Structure formats: structure tokens, C-alpha cells
Amino acid sequence: MNIYIVAIVVLFTLVSRIATTPIAHKSDVIKPVDQINSPYVRDIMRRSKAAEMHNYMNTSIDPCDDFYNFACGNWLKINPANSFEHVTTGFFESITLALDRKLALILKSGVQYNDTETDIKVKNFYESCTNIGQLQSGYRTKLKEIIAEFGEMPALVGDKWQEENFNWLETVGKISSKYGKDIILSIEVFADFAKNSENRAYIGHPDFPLESRSMYLDSVTEIYRESYKIKIADDLKRYLGINEKVAKETAADIMDFEISLASGMIDEKLGLGLDEMTHLTTIDEMQKKYSPDIDIRRFFDIRIGADFNETIYEFIPDYQDNLKDVIIRTPKRIVANYIFYNLVSEFQLKIAKTRVRQEVLCIAKTKSHFAKVLDNMIYRKYNTKTTEMDIELVWNKLKNIYRSKLLSTELSWIDLDTRKSAIEKLDAMKLEINSYTKDDFAKEFANLTINGEDYVENIKNMLNWSASQLLIKLREPPKPMEAGELLSYTPANIIIENTIKVPVSLLQPYYLWAAIYPNALKFGTLGTLVGHEMVHGFDDTGRRYDKDGNSRDWWDELSTKIFTAKTKCFSNQYSKYIYGGRFLPESTAQSENIADNGGIRLAYEAYLNWYEDAVRSGQNLEFETLPTLNYTSKQLFFITYAQLWCSDSHPKIRDLQTSTDSHVPSMFRVIGPLSNMVEFSKEFNCELGSQMNPSNKCAIY
Template identity: 25%
Template sequence: MKKVLIGGLCASLIAGLAACNDNAATTSKAPESAKTAAATAVAQALGSGIEFANFDKTVRPQDDFYSYVNGTWEKNTDIPADRTSVGAFYDLREQSKDNVKAIIEETAATPNLAMGTDEQKVADLYRSFMDTETLNNLGVSPIKGELDAIEAIASKDDLIKYFAHSQMIGGGTPMAFYIDVDAKNSSRYATHIWQYGLSLPEKDYYFNQDERFQKIRAAFVAHIEKMYELAGLPNGKAAAETVMALETAIAEKHWDVVEVRDSTKTYNLYQLTDLPALAPDINWSLYLGTLGADKQTDIIINQPSFVQGLGELVKSQDLANWKTYMQWQTLTHFAGDLSDALDKENFEFFAKTLNGQAEPEPRWKRGVAKVNQLLGEVVGKVYVKHHFAPEAKARMQQLVENLRGAYADSIDELSWMSTDTKAAAKDKLAKFNPKIGYPNKWQDYSKLDIKGDDLVGNVMRAAVVEHNRGLDKLGAPIDRDEWHMTPQTVNAYYNPTMNEIVFPAAILQPPFFNMEADDAVNYGGIGAVIGHEMGHGFDDQGAKFDGEGNMRDWWTEQDLKEFAARGKALVEQYNGYAVFDDLNVNGELTLGENIGDLSGITIAYKAYKKSLNGKEAPVIDGLTGDERFFIGFTQIWRGKMKEEALRNRVATDPHSPGKFRALGSLSNMPEFYNTFGVKESDAMYIAPEKRVKIW
């Protein structure tokens, strides 16, 4: 289950050029002095790191800086049939897949791999996924035991017990159980319940009456019926109608995507003895006992009204309906690991209909994803040896500390924040724990049994091992070496209960981080990423946590009001960005990420200027340091996405589309206005009194 408190960077989800085109106001440049000539020569040897071929000089940078920097790339780039998106993030992910494939194939080619070794597990897991002949011969037999168990359910207690069992093996379940740090007592792990159980992306998909959503719902019902036919299960049409009706009832109980972002509302600590009053028709002792979590005295219920509503549905819905629902949940959760026919139909709805993906990925890419999912840190150990130099880690550590120092300076300079709140903010900043590249301690997979001819079994056993690993945390000290992303993941995250900022090795590459480029583009790229993750510690949710990772109020009342007002202004700004004629960005859903972006670029700029030690930045490829900085930032957000996928993202993803992540942040920065001569008549202009400055 997802780590619901973590703020990540993306889903989810650029020959001397003048700063402006012939119709734009130009930026004056002072001639280089003799004292900067040597620095210029050194920097030019590194290169600017700017991808000039992507520029569209027919666009005025003051009107649309994103298209100015990325427009030609966007015009000339097609989305491959087996993908829904391309761009800086996505292309690096493709590169990571290639790199991991090479590691897997090298491992698999090793003769006489001993059973139980990490190498044997990697080779056999990949083999079990790639062996479609065996999968086709097996058909649905790998899940027959589960389907038989569902058929044997004879009471509501049996149903509750199966909910827990299905959770443990990685199957479907209407509520998700997981173990994570207690947000109000970060020195301990706690058990949690999170709403779950829907096949469609979000509750609005079940109720929105727009034609697009009606078509999706009709296609979903047809998909269920087809899956039943392919699986050889009876009464597919009736089953599809039952599943749709019950999922709609479950969706009606769900909190929406904005509500579930609120870490205050989702923290609800219950004593186990109080659960029967919340949902009396759920046998809690049976449920938690089956999970192995009945020895705890309390549990955090993230959405109490959902759990209450689910209990009502357990009571009101016929047992036969619930059995059909669980039959479907089992079939759909494991469909991608079964026969070609089921896998293809699963793709047709979830990838093609929902996200516009024309063709499936080559199977090897999905095999790589499966290895990353189940044995990620085994591959990660080899990945960092091949693809992450010690010099890169050292330079990143320096950048992180420079950003930390700039953040502290910025807090000191805030005009709207009181001395007491500044002190608390700086205490939290000083306690940020940066993790760069890879874990200090690698995950142990010794308890996981992997077989070369049992893909579904591998997936189920891995889920059980992961579940038990969570149970082992209960009562144990907090594991501060644990990572929630593998080194080969192109992303980054902030974890508020650990107060840690984490940067996997795979994102530390161009255009984000370029060892061959000068500092300007690196501060604009990975510097803004570092600042973004630090910014999550001070976004609308992260700011509820202190330096120890505890959710508590460390603000004065007046400062909190001012902070909220600035957040509201950012919500209104992003609500105004039109993704399509009929769809705008959801400013409330994306507020945390938008604060992260704005904070990130603001602090990265301060850190870059501070790194110059009062000297003038060299001019490289005809661009000043400030120009390279802002271009470096905008390069990292280049991306292109299928319309279906983008609409899905806007509905469910707390990140704004990449274009608006660039434009929204830059439109609030006076330094950007000064660098590119943005005037009141320009499209990116926001009046000074309406520009948002938070950190």
C-alpha cells in the first residue's frame, strides 16, 4: 500500500541564444571583467547544460517560458505507441529500465546459480514473468485456490477473514491495512486502515455524469464481462453489473482526493476496543487476528466515515454480492500475471481506455518493473555500482547543504513570520536528514522464495513477506535506514514522520543533475528538486510536522493565518490554469506540490547566488548565469502526455502538469521578471502585490 504521508517529486508526473526573441524586451548584459575571464573559461569547459535544440524562438519567453524552452521538442516529439507520456522524467525512466534489464540479463546468464541466493531470485522472477508459454498453459489455475476459497465463503465472518487474507497476498480488498510511523508519536510504528477497493481511479469516475465518464463506466462493465468470459467463469454479465453496483456503493463512502490530503483529518487514533462502535458489522478481532495485528491496543483509522460506511455495506449487501466482488478483485489484481488473453484484456481497459496507451509495453519492460517491485534493492546494489559515481554523491551532498543554508537565510528574511515561528522552522530545517543515491543498509530478501515457473506464487509470497516485514516493525525501534524508493527510481521524496529528504541515484542525471555542466543549470535542475523536497517539509501538510517528525502545531496563531492566506492565493492562481478548454488544474489538490515547486526554485536561486560568493557568474553559450538557471529549471518539466492519461492525472494526481509547474513558479519570482524583462503586458505577468511568496 502507498505511503500516504510521503510527498514525492512526480506521478503523477530544457550557439548563443538571446534571452528574448526579436519582438521581446531584451536583457542587458554587462561585459565580462578580467577577473571573471578565468572562471568563464573553466565553466565553458564544462558546458552550459542547456538543450538548445528544444527551444522555440517564435514564442516570447515573457508569455510562455515553458514553450520557449521546450516548444520545438514538444512539436517534434511523438509519444510511442507503448507509452502514454514522454519527457525528462519519463525518458530517464526508460533509460533506467534499459540499465536494469542489462543487470538482470547478466545475472540470469550466470551459470549454476545456487537456490536461495539473491541472484537466483532475480533470474527466476524475471524468467517466470517472461515465460508466456507456461503462463498460457496455466490459464487461471494460479488463482484457482483463491477463487475456490471465495466460493466457500459461507458467512459475513468468513468474508471479513478473506478481506484480511486477500490483503496479505496482494489481492483486492475494500480497506487497506498497513504499518507506518505514528504521525503524532514518531518514535513508534502504528497500524493503519486506509480506504480502498475501487477499480476506477477515483470516486468521481463513478458519479460524474459527463459523457466521457459515462463511456468509461460502460467500458468498465463490458471489460468485467469479457474478463469473466476469458477466465471461464460463469454469469459474466450479471457479475459485471453486481461489481459495478457494489463498487459504486463503496465509492460513495470514499473521501475525495482533496480530503485525503489532509493529514489532520486523516489522523484518527482508535482504541481497538472502540472499533465495534465505529463499525459493529465488521468482526475486528477476526480481521486483525488474521492479519497478525491483534496484539496492538490501538489503530489509526484514516477515514472513519468510510470504515463506518463499509461496515454498513457489509451488513446490507447480500453475501453473494460480496463474493462476486471479491472474485472480481482477485481476477483483476492478478490479471497482468496470468495468460496472454487476460493480460491483453486487462491492458485494453486500464491502459488503453483509461490512459490512451495504444500498445502494450514490450514484455521485457514489464518484467523489469516486476523485478524492481519485488526485488528492487537486490538490483539496486548492482545499479549504483555501474551508474552512480562517488563524485556525484559528494557533489549532491554539497548542494543539499548549500540549499539548507539558503533556506535558513530565507526564513530569517521572511517579513510575515514571527521570531518564535522562525526559530521552530529553522530547528526543523536543521534536522532534515538527507539520503542520497542508495541506502546505507540493504533490504534482506532471504525469507522470499522465488520459483522460475510460478509467477503468481512469487507475487503472493512477496506480498506475504512484505506484510510480515511490516508486522516485525511493531514494537521495534524506528528504522531510519529504510528507503521507500529503490536507487533505480527516477523520483525523489520527503517523508514528514522521518523528516527526511531522499534522492535516488537514477534521478541524479541530466537534465536534473549534470556533472559536466556548470553550477547554474544544476542549481536550476537538481537544486530545485532538492528545494522542492525541503519545501514539502513546509508545505500546507508538511508544515504540520516538527523536526522530530511529530504532527504538532509549532506556529503562532497569526503566522498560521498568514501562511494559510498565501496558500489560498496559490490555490486560486493554479485554479486558473486551463489544461483543456473544459478542464483546469485543481489548485486545492495540487497545493502541496505547488508550494514545493515555488519553494524549490526560490531557495535554489538563493543558493546559486550564494555559491558565487559575490562574484559575477560567467557567460556561457551567450547566456548569463541567471538565464541558465531559469532555463535549467524549465528543462526538467518538459513532457508530453496522451489526453486520456492527462485527464486522469488532473483528476487524481497532486502534482500539476509539468508546464504549469514551470510557469506557475516562475510567474511568482521577481528575479525571473528582472532576468527576462517581463512587463505588465506580458502573459506571464502577475502584479507584484498578487505574487505569492511563502518561503
């Protein structure tokens, strides 16, 4: 997953959605592999893994016709996405649920002798969230008091609202200054993508709940806009006590206003880089451009201070141009309702009917505010060095294979000097486990006060503390990128750091890899995930950044031209796939497809390299297959890769996936890359011209 934008401007990124159906609770109950010494137990576990893999397969399907359904045909029978609580199922959802179960044990354990001060604050926050009795006491009153800090909400006070006392920019500026909640406009501080040794302020649009321009404007996504509008009306009734008629009218106005704002967002399918979406400018220049409709200088004065006059980045100028028009034509009453609804949304917490259900909600809330602290707590309690060693083995093999490719004639279409720069970047690339063991949480959270009783007060303290960090970041050199839960969920290539980060959730053994499983499984899953992120450093986005993570064009003109032509091959290939009754949208951006295809090639070659080394050294390869599964180790590599992407999605969210996710649906993450691999067709004897062995194949790396 390429989250280079997250690394620079978190406010401009998509929100990661995590779904909810477990496969099994194996990693919660099985001892670490280094404690399993009995050959009998190891054999049982290998047979169990073989049975699990076989259960997901539909062997009546010809693997050369549809390898995804051959490997995953029974998945949806076992793990269906059949409700709005279980809207997607898959590997990442399963390991996330396993992690949540571990988090529940930690958070509910009370204060322990080895808890740090920060651990106790996190546990207090969780406890305040589960304190249903306290939450029910004066909850609406507390939310209304928060609104009153900044003015009045027309939907609450009706005809008493005084339009002449309302200034939208003053209001959002003060809200951002006190609580760090960005509404309509946003200022964030991140590393300068062109010179990442310095922090820079970025101004542009905030996060929008529906995430992407297409979700707000495309006809096929209208159902989600309607659902969101219904949610807004329900929130207004539930949390503020607004009557149904006014709530519905207000929700419709809020939705229309947000659609108008979102029309200024960039079309993510254009695949633009940050250098194409940003403009280096000054506050004075922006003031001249947007005044008097948007008082940029006043906004900065409120949020940062009147003495701030440094060069800034304007993110997506089209948004600010559109905002001028939208603000002029929209009644102030609607703008005010929009602002105050978004303000209280930060404090909203649905109160469940039972404590058990409340605990589930509160784990999610705690993760949203303390993701990296929770990852550290998990790492300290459950870390197994075995899995870290596995990751290191795979990483070193992948780097060596990629380096050999860049030195060979296989990639001779890339100019020698460009390949030399690519090797320098590869050599400088780092791999890190997101354990946060080097973070000084005691210092970072020293000024944050959290109690175990008052959830709303805790949120106020959290947001106020977070808002204060903006000024601190302005005066400090950049720190490693943070993206909350996103880095707890999936491996990621932080392009501006030239670093691949692996979440602690992947350290959980027995889901897809373990020392007692064949290495084919390790390379087919862990290897392809890490390889995917490695290739992101050289995809249509990553290749614009050098070995130090700075935005720089180090590709020669001819190599760039050939790269672009090869990218179009992927665009043509994937736009012919049909999902949910529609062709996948054609997109210029192909970074995820490039990474999928390149990642599995790297992982397979790395596995072959390991295998050949094992043969030469006389290593016993008896355990490179699984009992009861009649497949070679190389075939197991491809089967386990496919099963990494076994998934199901509720029919009502499939348009959402194709509109907001830069990745293609899971089945095409299997079919696409494997149909481009001659090696796959060789192992499964697929005739040229079959579905999985087309004559025209796409490849870059």
C-alpha cells in the same frame, strides 16, 4: 512531491504512473564525466546539449507571453504522447526508461560471481516472468486453485454457488492473512505520525485502482470508469475463462460496488492532514461502533491474532460508516465476485506475443516487487561519485540560503519563535540517496523462496512473505519508510523522518546536468527538485510536523493566519489556469504549488550565491554559458528549469491527471512559479502587466 501519507499508510496513497517515451540513450553509452578528459570531446558534448535544448524551444514565442512554450514549444513534435503505450512523455519518463535499460542488462546477465543471494532471487523472479511457455501451462487452473483456497466465485460456478457459506469479512481477513492482499478493509503497520519512535496499526480502506474519490464520482472522469469496467470484463475472460456475457455483467457489478465503496473516501482537494483524517481508538470501541455489520474484532483476530488489544488508528471513519451501508444493501454474490476478482488480480500477468515484449512487462513486474533491491543493484554497478558530489553541493547551498531567509527580515511575517523552530527543523533535515547500501537484504529476504520457473508460485511466495512482515513490524521499532517504485522515480520528502530521499535514477548524468555543463543547469534542475522537497517540510502539510518528524503544531496563531492567507493566493492563481478546455479544480491543498514556488526561489538564490562566490574567487566562468545558445547563465537557469517540465500527455488522460495528481499539469509548474518571480521578469525584460509578469504575485518563502 509530498508523500507524507505514504510514509504512514502506504495503502492510502496514490499510485505513481510512469510513462514511456525516451529522448535519447545518452546515459547508456557515454562514459562518466571523470573519464572524459579531452577538451574537444567536452566541447562536442556541450554543443550537443545546447543543440538539444534549442531543439525543444520555440523561439518565435515571446518568453514574456508564455515561457513554457518558449522553452518547450517543440517538445511534443519530438516526443509526442501519441498512443496508449506512450501516454505521457517527459524528463522523469526518460530517466526511468534509461534506468529500465540498465535493469534489463543486469537481469538478463545471468548469475554473476559478485551477485548476492538476494540478487539471484530477483533474477530468478524476472526469469520466471519471462518464461512464456511455463506461464501458458495451466495458468487458468492455477488462478482458480488460488480462489478455491478461500471459497467459490459465483461468476465461475454459477447457480452452484451457496450464499449461506459466504462471509465477506472472514474471506477478506483470511486473504489478507495469507497473501497480504487488502480488499474492502485494510490493516497496515507504520510509524505513529504523532510519535514516530513507535509503530502503530492503522485500519481503513485499501488502495483502489482508480486512486481517488474524484475518479470514481466526477462526471468528467466517467470515461476512465468505463475503461476500467471493460478491463475487468476482459480480465475475467482472459484469466478465468468466463464467457463474455457473464464477464460483462460481473464487471458492471464489480464497478458499481467499487464506486459505492469509494464514495466513502476523502476528497483529496480538502488538503486535510493525517491528524484530521485519523482517530486514535481501540478495537473494542470500533467493534461497538460498527457491529454487527462489520466485525472489527474478528477481522483483527484473523489478520493479526486474538491477543492484539493495542490502541490503533482508524483512518477516515467516513469510509467505515459508508461501508456498513454498502455491505447491507449489496447482494453477497456481487461482494464475493468483487473479492475474488481482486484476489486473482495480484497474480495476473499478460502474456506477450514475443519474448522481447514480455521482457518489458517483466521488468515492470520485477520493479513492483523488488524496487529497492533493484535500486541497490543499479547503484552498485553504475554509481558515479561525481553526481553525488553535485547533489551534496546543491544541498548545502540550499540549506544555507533557506537558513539565511529564516534569519532575515524577508520572512518577518513569521514570528521569531516560530522561525527559530523552523531553523531547528531545517538544521535537522537530512538528505539521502536511495542506494539501500545499509540494508541487510540477506536477512530481510532470508525466508523468501524464489525459483526461475514458476511465476505464479513465486507471486504466492512473495505475497505470503509480505503478509508475514506485518506481525514483525508490530513488534519492532519503525524502520525508514518504504514506498516501492515511488522512491525510485522521484525525490521525496519523508515528513515523519524529516528526510529528503533522492532516487538513484537521478544519478544518471547528461540528461539535465553534468560537470561539463554550466552550473546554471545543475541548480535549475537538480537544485529546484531538491529545493522543492525542502520546502515541503514547511508547506501546508509539512509545517504541522516538527524537527523530529512528529505531528505537532509549532506555529503561532498570527503566523498561521498569515500563512493561510498567502496559501489562498496560490489557490486563486492556479484555479484560473485552463487545461484541456477546463479550469483547474480549485483546491484548499496547495502543498505542491507552495513547494514549486519556494523551491525555484531557493535554487535561484543558491545559484546566485555560487556565482558570486565564483566571481570573488576569480574562477573562470567561461563555461557558465553554452556555445550557440545566445543566453546568459541566469537566463539558462530559467530555461533549463522550464525544460525539466517539458512534457506531453495523451488527450484522453488529461482529466485523469487533474483528478488524481496533486501537482498541476507541467506547463503550469513553469508558468505559475516564474510569473511570481520578479527575478525572472528582470532577466527576460518582461514588462509589468505582461502574462509572465503580473502585478499581483504569490509568495510564501
